[in-house]
Amino acid sequence: MNLLRKIYKARYGYFFLLPHFILFLIFFLIPVGSGVYLSLFDYNVFSKTFIGLENYKEIFNDWLFKKALVNTFIYTFGVVPLWLGKALLVTVLIYPFRKPIKTFFKTIFYLPHVTSSVIISLIWLWIFNPNFGLLNYFMKLMGLNPVIWLGNKLTAMPSLIAMQVIMGGGSTIVLLSAAMASIPEYYFEAAKIEGANSWKIFSKITVPLLKPTILYALVMGTIANFQTFSNIYVMTQGGPEFSTITVAYLVYTTAFRDYNLGLASAMSMVMFVILVGLGIVQFKWLGSNVQY
Amino acid sequence: MTKMNRAKLVKNTISLIILLVLGLMAFIPLYWMVVTALKPPTLVLKFPPEIFPKNPTLMNFRQLLQRPYVLRWTFNSAVVAGSVTAVRIILCAMAGYAIAKKRFPGARLFFWIYIASMMIPNQVTLIPLYIIVSNLRMINTYWGLILPSVAAPFGVFLMRQFMVTLPDEIIEAARIDGASEFQTFWKIIFPISKPAIAVLGIFTFVNEWNDFLWPLIVTNTTAMKTLQAGLVMIREEIPMEYALHMASATYAAIPMLIVFFAFQRYFLQGITVGAIK
Numbered sequence: 001m002n003l004l005r006k007i008y009k010a011r012y013g014y015f016f017l018l019p020h021f022i023l024f025l026i027f028f029l030i031p032v033g034s035g036v037y038l039s040l041f042d043y044n045v046f047s048k049t050f051i052g053l054e055n056y057k058e059i060f061n062d063w064l065f066k067k068a069l070v071n072t073f074i075y076t077f078g079v080v081p082l083w084l085g086k087a088l089l090v091t092v093l094i095y096p097f098r099k100p101i102k103t104f105f106k107t108i109f110y111l112p113h114v115t116s117s118v119i120i121s122l123i124w125l126w127i128f129n130p131n132f133g134l135l136n137y138f139m140k141l142m143g144l145n146p147v148i149w150l151g152n153k154l155t156a157m158p159s160l161i162a163m164q165v166i167m168g169g170g171s172t173i174v175l176l177s178a179a180m181a182s183i184p185e186y187y188f189e190a191a192k193i194e195g196a197n198s199w200k201i202f203s204k205i206t207v208p209l210l211k212p213t214i215l216y217a218l219v220m221g222t223i224a225n226f227q228t229f230s231n232i233y234v235m236t237q238g239g240p241e242f243s244t245i246t247v248a249y250l251v252y253t254t255a256f257r258d259y260n261l262g263l264a265s266a267m268s269m270v271m272f273v274i275l276v277g278l279g280i281v282q283f284k285w286l287g288s289n290v291q292y
Numbered sequence: 293m294t295k296m297n298r299a300k301l302v303k304n305t306i307s308l309i310i311l312l313v314l315g316l317m318a319f320i321p322l323y324w325m326v327v328t329a330l331k332p333p334t335l336v337l338k339f340p341p342e343i344f345p346k347n348p349t350l351m352n353f354r355q356l357l358q359r360p361y362v363l364r365w366t367f368n369s370a371v372v373a374g375s376v377t378a379v380r381i382i383l384c385a386m387a388g389y390a391i392a393k394k395r396f397p398g399a400r401l402f403f404w405i406y407i408a409s410m411m412i413p414n415q416v417t418l419i420p421l422y423i424i425v426s427n428l429r430m431i432n433t434y435w436g437l438i439l440p441s442v443a444a445p446f447g448v449f450l451m452r453q454f455m456v457t458l459p460d461e462i463i464e465a466a467r468i469d470g471a472s473e474f475q476t477f478w479k480i481i482f483p484i485s486k487p488a489i490a491v492l493g494i495f496t497f498v499n500e501w502n503d504f505l506w507p508l509i510v511t512n513t514t515a516m517k518t519l520q521a522g523l524v525m526i527r528e529e530i531p532m533e534y535a536l537h538m539a540s541a542t543y544a545a546i547p548m549l550i551v552f553f554a555f556q557r558y559f560l561q562g563i564t565v566g567a568i569k
Contacts, residue, residue: 003397010396012473017390017402020383020448027443029405031420032412038420090314093307106560108315111322114548114559116502118520119541122527123325126534132337134324166317174560198303227415230504234524248415255419256509265419272416279411 039269043262055266065267067242068250071157072271075246076225078161079168083225084218086165087172088210092202094173095180106174113170121234124163125150128235150236153243160231160244172217179213180206215286219279226275247271325545328538329353336535352539361514362540365522369544371434372507372518373500376441377493383442384492388451389481393463403452409445422509436510437518441500447492454488455481494555498548519544 007014039056042049059065090109094102112120127134128149136146149159187209191201207214229248232238238245238253247267255264328336330348356362390396391403421440430436458481466476482489507518517525523540530536552559 006397010394013390013394013396013399015390015473016386016394016477017396020387020443021402023383023439023443024406024409024445024448026424027421027440028409028417028445031417031424032409034420034423035416038423086314090311093311096304096307103556103560105311105315107556108319110559111549111552112318114498114502114552115322115545116504116520116548118502118504118523119325119545120321122523122537122541123321125527126328126538127321127324129534132339132341132534134320134341137339137341167321170318178561223411223413227413233504233508234527251415251418252505252509255422261419261423268415268419272413275413 035265035269035272038262039266041262043260043265045259048262051262055263056270058263059266059270064242064245065247065250068238068245068247069270071242071244072226072228072246072248074157075161075228076222078158079164079225080218080221082161082165083168084172084214084221087169087176087217088207088214090169090173091176091180092206094177102177106170106177109173110170112167117230118234120163120167121231125235128159151240153241156236156240156244160235164225164228164231172221175217176210176213179210183209211286215282218286219282222278222282223275226271226278322545325538325541328535329542331535333533333535352535353543356536356539356543359526361517361522362543364515365517365519368434368437368516369501369519372437372441373497375434375438376500377497379438380442380444380447380496381489381493384447384451385482385485385489386477387448388453388455389477391448392452392455393458393460393481406445406448406452410449418505418509425510431510432512432516437507437516440506440510441496441503447496450492451485451488454485458484490555491558494551494558498551501548 040050040052042051042054090105094105130136130146130148130151133149135149139146147155150156183206187205188201191205196204227248228246229252232244232246232249233252236244238249248271251264251267251271254260254267327343327345329352330350331342331345332347332349332351335342335345391399391406425431425436425440428436430439462480462484463476466480471479502520503518504520504524508521511517511521514525523537523544526540527537
């Protein structure tokens with residue numbers, strides 16, 4: 001009775017919260033909870049039967065899933081360090097310049113970020129085009145042989161990684177710049193007076209003070225790149241010879257092309273567990289000595 | 293002193309060169325998209341390619357707009373992105389207000405549920421979400437395109453973070469002046485939260501316009517597709533018409549470039565919003 005009265009007295013809290021929370025419950029919390037449940041079923045167009053852990057057994061015996069997992073790791077660990085390194089480098093390099101120059105470069109690096117990944121993928125399909133593409137034109141200018149960038153299983157994955165690194169980083173640069181602007185300038189001044197060189201200042205002052213932001217960018221970047229889908233769907237469909245198939249793409253084809261929803265759910269659960277694991281490792285690795 | 297100045301000059305020059313190289317690498321693809329879109333289709337296959345088009349033409353765009361469904365896809369994208377943005381702003385502002393300023397049993401628990409949810413990758417919810425939307429008979433409807441995006445937790449967190457900084461006195465003052473709970477929210481809290489609302493609105497609109505995976509899954513007729521899915525479909529239908537592909541890409545990018553330059557300040561101030569590409 002007491003609780004009910006409390007709830008009645010606070011009814012406006014619920015009145016404001018519930019419209020969003022009901023949608024959040026139906027379209028977010030329930031799906032999160034039922035992912036595990038679905039992965040225990042043989043769930044297709046015709047039937048839904050409980051099969052326990054069979055789906056997990058099946059995917060771990062499936063060479064294609066393992067291939068997709070390895071590819072996803074290669075892609076993520078190819079993109080994330082280079083992309084974060086680029087973002088850090090640009091942030092540090094634009095820092096001393098006046099505001100208009102900073103804004104100019106931030107704008108340039110941010111532009112690919114408001115352009116959708118489908119559009120970026122279409123552009124790069126055209127750039128990578130073996131016969132008429134811009135990249136092979138540059139190759140010829142330098143006296144090199146044209147390359148079938150996306151049609152060769154050795155170059156397809158590196159091409160996708162390079163594209164992501166070249167186009168990415170905009171929002172991280174903005175984020176890091178904001179964090180760096182909040183570092184008191186006399187930290188850098190003092191270090192300079194003490195005779196510290198640029199690398200010392202970067203590694204001993206800039207990076208440690210930016211750590212929380214770097215950690216945030218690292219975790220979010222890992223999550224985002226681990227789920228890479230649009231570029232695979234538009235550019236390679238996982239080929240050639242499955243050399244660019246990623247878990248997210250395999251989940252998509254398993255669920256919405258083969259309509260094997262239980263198996264696909266098991267795959268996304270494995271992906272989730274790996275991402276949680278990576279997140280914990282990153283927090284452990286960078287999270288110590290972080291001052292908020 | 294001059295020696296120091298020279299050292300600084302050299303350092304700045306090297307910095308600028310590195311920045312320009314990296315910047316050009318990111319910019320050239322976008323430039324190439326626009327330039328290709330402005331060339332007549334026959335010239336696109338010319339070798340060596342024209343880096344600066346001599347006779348720019350809009351014929352590819354005319355051809356694009358004459359294709360069936362292109363205007364419909366544009367309409368769909370605008371309706372979905374616009375509705376998600378509007379509904380999300382209002383519901384998230386309300387929920388953020390409740391969590392930031394209202395005391396009620398469970399308030400903290402709700403807050404932590406929202407925070408924890410933000411770390412969950414959307415791949416995890418994808419398949420169950422599809423099944424739920426399908427059970428609600430919302431596949432291939434605007435509802436199915438709109439509601440799941442409104443439900444995302446991030447907006448509530450953002451609004452809460454802003455509103456928690458507002459002084460309690462203004463709410464108290466409104467109450468003493470006889471404003472109802474709803475009036476207090478709508479006439480006082482909502483208007484002063486404009487900075488947070490602008491950020492949430494702008495980023496939601498851009499993300500929704502650019503979204504691909506969910507519209508791809510939840511729609512199953514050509515007429516219900518959004519522009520992003522439509523672009524991919526055009527490429528699949530006529531794989532060799534590069535000038536048209538680039539015109540369609542430019543066409544879909546222009547609204548977002550306008551949004552970007554109109555609200556540049558918000559994009560470049562560095563609020564931790566949106567996914568990292």
